[in-house]
Amino acid sequence: MALVLLVFFAGLLGHLLWHGAAGLSWELFTAPPRHAGRDGGIAPILVSTGLILGVCMVTALPFGLGTAVLLAEVTQRRSWTGEFVRRSLDTLAGVPSIVFGLFGNAFFCVTLGLGFSIMSGGLTLACMVLPILIRTAEEGLRAVPREYRLAAAALGFSHASTVCQLLLPAAVPALLAGFILGLGRAMAETAALIFTSGYVDRMPASLWDSGRALSIHIYDLSMHVPGGDGRAYASALVLIGLLLVINAGAMWAGRRLTAQWILVA
Amino acid sequence: MYTTWWPPITLSHSRRDQLLRALLWSCASVAGLMLVCIVAFLILESAPALSHPGWRRFFTDAAWHPTEDAYALWPMLAGTLLSTGGAVLLAAPLGIGTAVFCQWYAPAWLAVPCRRLIELLAGIPSVVFGFWGLVALVPLINQWQPPGASLLAGICILTMMILPTTSLLAQASLAQADPDALRAAAALGFGRWGTLRRVVLPSCAAGLLTAGLLAASRALGETMAVLMVCGNVVQLPSSLFDPVRTLTANMALEIPYAAGRHRSVLFVSGLLLLLLVISLVGSATWVRRALRHV
Amino acid sequence: MNAGRAWIPLLLVLAATAGCGDSPDARQPLTKLSITGSSTMAPLIAAIGKRFERRHPGVRIDVQTGGSSRGVADTRSGLAHIGMVSRALRALEQRDLVGTPVARDGIGLIVHNTNPVGALTPRQVVALYTGGMTTWRPVSGKDASVVVVNKAEGRATLELFLKYFHLTNAEIRADVIIGDNEQGIKFVAGNPHAIGYVSNGAAEYALRHEVPIKRLPLTTASAPPAAGHPAPSPLARPLTLVTTRRPPALAQAFIAFAASSHVHDLVAAHYFVPLAA
Numbered sequence: 001m002a003l004v005l006l007v008f009f010a011g012l013l014g015h016l017l018w019h020g021a022a023g024l025s026w027e028l029f030t031a032p033p034r035h036a037g038r039d040g041g042i043a044p045i046l047v048s049t050g051l052i053l054g055v056c057m058v059t060a061l062p063f064g065l066g067t068a069v070l071l072a073e074v075t076q077r078r079s080w081t082g083e084f085v086r087r088s089l090d091t092l093a094g095v096p097s098i099v100f101g102l103f104g105n106a107f108f109c110v111t112l113g114l115g116f117s118i119m120s121g122g123l124t125l126a127c128m129v130l131p132i133l134i135r136t137a138e139e140g141l142r143a144v145p146r147e148y149r150l151a152a153a154a155l156g157f158s159h160a161s162t163v164c165q166l167l168l169p170a171a172v173p174a175l176l177a178g179f180i181l182g183l184g185r186a187m188a189e190t191a192a193l194i195f196t197s198g199y200v201d202r203m204p205a206s207l208w209d210s211g212r213a214l215s216i217h218i219y220d221l222s223m224h225v226p227g228g229d230g231r232a233y234a235s236a237l238v239l240i241g242l243l244l245v246i247n248a249g250a251m252w253a254g255r256r257l258t259a260q261w262i263l264v265a
Numbered sequence: 266m267y268t269t270w271w272p273p274i275t276l277s278h279s280r281r282d283q284l285l286r287a288l289l290w291s292c293a294s295v296a297g298l299m300l301v302c303i304v305a306f307l308i309l310e311s312a313p314a315l316s317h318p319g320w321r322r323f324f325t326d327a328a329w330h331p332t333e334d335a336y337a338l339w340p341m342l343a344g345t346l347l348s349t350g351g352a353v354l355l356a357a358p359l360g361i362g363t364a365v366f367c368q369w370y371a372p373a374w375l376a377v378p379c380r381r382l383i384e385l386l387a388g389i390p391s392v393v394f395g396f397w398g399l400v401a402l403v404p405l406i407n408q409w410q411p412p413g414a415s416l417l418a419g420i421c422i423l424t425m426m427i428l429p430t431t432s433l434l435a436q437a438s439l440a441q442a443d444p445d446a447l448r449a450a451a452a453l454g455f456g457r458w459g460t461l462r463r464v465v466l467p468s469c470a471a472g473l474l475t476a477g478l479l480a481a482s483r484a485l486g487e488t489m490a491v492l493m494v495c496g497n498v499v500q501l502p503s504s505l506f507d508p509v510r511t512l513t514a515n516m517a518l519e520i521p522y523a524a525g526r527h528r529s530v531l532f533v534s535g536l537l538l539l540l541l542v543i544s545l546v547g548s549a550t551w552v553r554r555a556l557r558h559v
Numbered sequence: 560m561n562a563g564r565a566w567i568p569l570l571l572v573l574a575a576t577a578g579c580g581d582s583p584d585a586r587q588p589l590t591k592l593s594i595t596g597s598s599t600m601a602p603l604i605a606a607i608g609k610r611f612e613r614r615h616p617g618v619r620i621d622v623q624t625g626g627s628s629r630g631v632a633d634t635r636s637g638l639a640h641i642g643m644v645s646r647a648l649r650a651l652e653q654r655d656l657v658g659t660p661v662a663r664d665g666i667g668l669i670v671h672n673t674n675p676v677g678a679l680t681p682r683q684v685v686a687l688y689t690g691g692m693t694t695w696r697p698v699s700g701k702d703a704s705v706v707v708v709n710k711a712e713g714r715a716t717l718e719l720f721l722k723y724f725h726l727t728n729a730e731i732r733a734d735v736i737i738g739d740n741e742q743g744i745k746f747v748a749g750n751p752h753a754i755g756y757v758s759n760g761a762a763e764y765a766l767r768h769e770v771p772i773k774r775l776p777l778t779t780a781s782a783p784p785a786a787g788h789p790a791p792s793p794l795a796r797p798l799t800l801v802t803t804r805r806p807p808a809l810a811q812a813f814i815a816f817a818a819s820s821h822v823h824d825l826v827a828a829h830y831f832v833p834l835a836a
């Protein structure tokens with residue numbers, strides 16, 4: 001059974017490579033799309049994707065870490081509020097992305113007046129990835145041995161310094177894993193972005209501009225543009241490549257941070 | 266048994282710590298508030314449909330023809346439950362299996378690339394899964410049993426989509442096994458399998474359950490891929506090869522072209538889905554509590 | 560205190576994004592036109608928008624999608640200056656909105672190219688779609704079950720199809736329901752016994768690029784299908800740009816440009832039919 005699945009996955013990746021490799025070129029990364037994306041490159045789309053992810057992570061990380069620390073380090077076992085936050089997060093994780101999209105459109109674009117913009121898209125995505133970030137960070141913090149906290153308390157550390165200087169650095173690998181998982185989810189998102197960050201494939205001038213994300217580009221090319229398949233495959237390959245780079249980068253950063261921390265400790 | 270760490274009631278009254286707690290609570294309240302906002306938004310949008318035709322009709326009407334005054338949502342509820350259930354039944358054992366393999370059996374040179382591959386798969390957009398399903402998987406099933414776009418195709422694609430997340434979360438919780446307990450098991454002469462079965466898996470049950478839960482809710486909420494491979498016919502499937510429509514696909518297919526009452530009924534599908542997720546989370550809490558008392 | 564250093568990059572990014580916020584929207588005479596609506600029209604209108612931008616330096620055309628209903632709703636609420644609607648306006652909508660067709664899009668039946676059936680009469684199409692004919696045998700095809708592909712509720716193509724064949728959606732016995740044209744083409748291309756109806760433009764492009772489908776002409780008892788150029792299909796919908804009754808001057812200029820012969824090459828390049836000048 002596992003083998004069958006492996007075959008499926010190999011089939012999927014092979015299929016992408018087979019159809020997409022021909023479309024990979026230098027032009028793809030440097031040129032703007034032409035003829036609705038059938039020709040040309042995806043440069044503005046890459047920039048928009050990066051900005052959307054940036055907004056998403058910059059907003060989601062502080063909230064995510066804060067909530068995770070609260071759940072793991074502050075709330076007690078029988079705390080009613082802690083349980084409530086945890087259950088709301090589990091529920092949020094299951095809200096379909098299209099609902100997030102429609103909600104983001106109504107709230108960020110219309111109510112807050114951000115319009116179709118990279119800002120709206122990033123904030124909507126932040127709402128989506130928050131549950132993943134928090135749950136993985138909480139698990140990571142719980143995995144830090146109890147002795148650390150006891151030792152810190154015995155040394156007279158304040159709770160704040162225990163968290164900031166001991167627990168969070170010790171949990172860096174888990175935090176990174178959560179970060180990667182969240183980023184992957186955000187990058188793969190389509191339905192939530194159509195209604196928020198929008199469809200404009202021009203190079204964005206600011207965060208208040210509409211910008212097309214890579215996954216929307218893939219969706220549009222494969223579903224609305226006759227003959228867009230070639231570029232759609234190539235874009236999908238680029239997306240997977242980006243994920244690989246981000247994974248590797250995060251791992252490298254994680255290793256450096258952990259090494260530094262051990263030196264200090 | 267290894268118990269999870271719960272912080273004691275803090276005695277610290279330092280200004281910094283009070284500030285920290287205030288900060289953390291405000292972070293957490295944002296998460297809670299967001300859910301409240303989304304629920305309120307869904308209820309507001311579906312209110313016209315809930316007053317007329319009323320929620321009863323969604324379960325008693327015979328068919329779904331929203332422009333001809335027939336609003337049966339129950340076949341789609343069934344479609345959602347069947348496809349998600351099938352995918353979780355497949356993905357949970359496979360995900361936990363690969364996690365156990367990577368964490369316990371695989372040598373380091375194999376475990377690390379395995380993990381990277383799984384992380385990579387977790388980031389493939391659902392559109393790509395759906396696209397591949399449409400051009401490769403559906404024709405394959407079609408040759409076997411037409412029409413191809415079916416519950417089975419949906420289950421296969423969903424399994425592939427939630428497997429990476431399940432596996433990664435399961436690995437995270439397996440990594441938490443108490444090292445003392447492992448050493449004790451080794452000292453008692455437990456083999457690898459014995460340690461796993463008697464020590465690790467029981468102590469990680471709650472974490473594994475969470476992994477399964479998150480996977481199930483991801484499958485419930487999945488839209489684009491399911492829309493492309495499931496066939497989207499509103500009916501109660503009589504076999505794995507019958508096409509079905511899920512609640513999410515219903516929203517994504519029709520909302521762009523719906524107005525007025527039709528649009529409102531589509532938001533009811535969203536509300537229904539949210540209720541499903543809430544009941545899932547509730548039952549998981551109950552199971553977790555039961556596990557704790559064992 | 561080394562751990563604190565990890566937060567420095569984060570703070571820098573925060574500061575950088577806060578800096579970006581200082582560029583406020585110009586509230587001068589309108590230079591940014593926002594257009595939302597039909598996803599079928601969006602690629603075409605975006606291309607027209609680019610050409611329009613080149614002729615009017617300083618003007619920006621932002622095209623968004625989300626479906627024809629969104630186009631109507633956003634134009635009404637003022638969220639967009641122009642809406643894209645891939646059908647004719649309904650009577651109720653004509654009360655407060657003005658529509659200008661910019662191109663036409665025909666609908667045609669498609670089957671897999673190994674299907675031996677050459678043409679169908681409207682009566683046969685109705686029989687296929689309502690379950691009166693469940694295999695291809697009666698129309699001298701293979702003895703295999705027909706896989707009927709229908710469109711999702713609310714789509715303009717579905718409306719047109721139903722109206723043309725005097726059907727209601729409740730009568731149709733579909734095996735597969737699809738959303739977009741490309742999904743239909745990809746499904747039929749992967750299924751030798753399927754029949755579906757899609758936008759002619761999309762089918763035309765697929766045919767020229769060796770996708771294994773073929774178009775199925777409709778015959779009537781009196782007039783067999785003419786070879787070569789078929790008469791304009793009665794199964795066609797106008798692609799319409801809508802505005803409120805008093806649109807801004809820039810919106811009027813854009814609509815006039817989009818309906819003019821300056822963009823016929825773009826319309827053709829997207830496989831739609833330009834309106835006769």
